[in-house]
Amino acid sequence: MTKTSKRFALALALGGLVLLPACGETAENTGEAGVTHSNDNQTMAATLGGTADLSTMNEAFVSSDLMGVFDGVGSYTLLAPNDAAFEALGEAGAQLLTEDQRPLLVGVLRDHMLPGYLRPEDILAAIESQGGEVTVTTMGGSDVVFSSEGETVTVAREDGTSATFVGNAEAATNGVIIPIDTVLTPQ
Numbered sequence: 001m002t003k004t005s006k007r008f009a010l011a012l013a014l015g016g017l018v019l020l021p022a023c024g025e026t027a028e029n030t031g032e033a034g035v036t037h038s039n040d041n042q043t044m045a046a047t048l049g050g051t052a053d054l055s056t057m058n059e060a061f062v063s064s065d066l067m068g069v070f071d072g073v074g075s076y077t078l079l080a081p082n083d084a085a086f087e088a089l090g091e092a093g094a095q096l097l098t099e100d101q102r103p104l105l106v107g108v109l110r111d112h113m114l115p116g117y118l119r120p121e122d123i124l125a126a127i128e129s130q131g132g133e134v135t136v137t138t139m140g141g142s143d144v145v146f147s148s149e150g151e152t153v154t155v156a157r158e159d160g161t162s163a164t165f166v167g168n169a170e171a172a173t174n175g176v177i178i179p180i181d182t183v184l185t186p187q
Contacts, residue, residue, distance in 0.1 A: 044070035044078065047172040054179065056086040056093075063097055064106050069113075076139070076175040077114040079155060081183040082166060089183055108185055110140030111157075119176050120169050124153055144184070157184050 042050075045067050048058050057080045061067040070076065086093045096105050114136055123146050126134050133147045145156050156162035163182035170177045 042172050043072075044076065044172040044175045044177060047170050048078070048080070048177055051080075051170055051177060051179075053082045053084075053167070054080050054177070056083045056097075057081055060086075060097060060105060060109060063099075064102060064109055066106060066109055070172075070175065073174060075115075075117045077116060077118040078175065078177045079112045079114070079144075079163070079180050079184065080177050081112070081163070082179050082181060085163070085181055085183050089185070093183070107140055108183070111138045111142045111144075111184055113139040114144075115139060117171075117175055118178075119171065120153055120165055120178055124148055124151070127153070155180065155184070157186070159186060161185065 045061075048054060048061065048067075048070065051058075057078075061070070070078075089096070095101055096108065118136075123134070127146055127148045133145050135143050135145050137143055143158055145158075147154050147156070153165040154162055155165075161182070161184050163180035163184055165178055166181045167179040169179070
């Protein structure tokens, strides 16, 4: 199956799942590991600011002036590297958050943003329905490929950089925040 038809198949597979939550409903708070928890009446900006272990990602969005996107009505999915992922970058991670690196930071952050309301369980269902990988284009214009092994979901850039979904995703009124264990930076 071609990359374009896989993208179309992802859209079809998630069509009903994406539209309903984006119109104001949120996912259930089931308490199971890896499933999406609901933050009723909170935007993605408020949810990101209050999510433990994502303080560096929150700081990155604030310093990049992109946080306003998550206060709007658009629906997004954020692949959010946890604090340990930024710490693993060492000095390069600290430099990325400086004012003079803002253009680079904006590019990196946009490559962690996906259009639409995609919960981890929706992505896993799309992978299973396709019998393998599913490609999605980020808000930065790069492609990321989702794959799974059992219940473990991995996202990879075309250059081979990859991350695994970790912890529980958080659903907000205008999107979903999915914690990942690596910053998806170009090699």
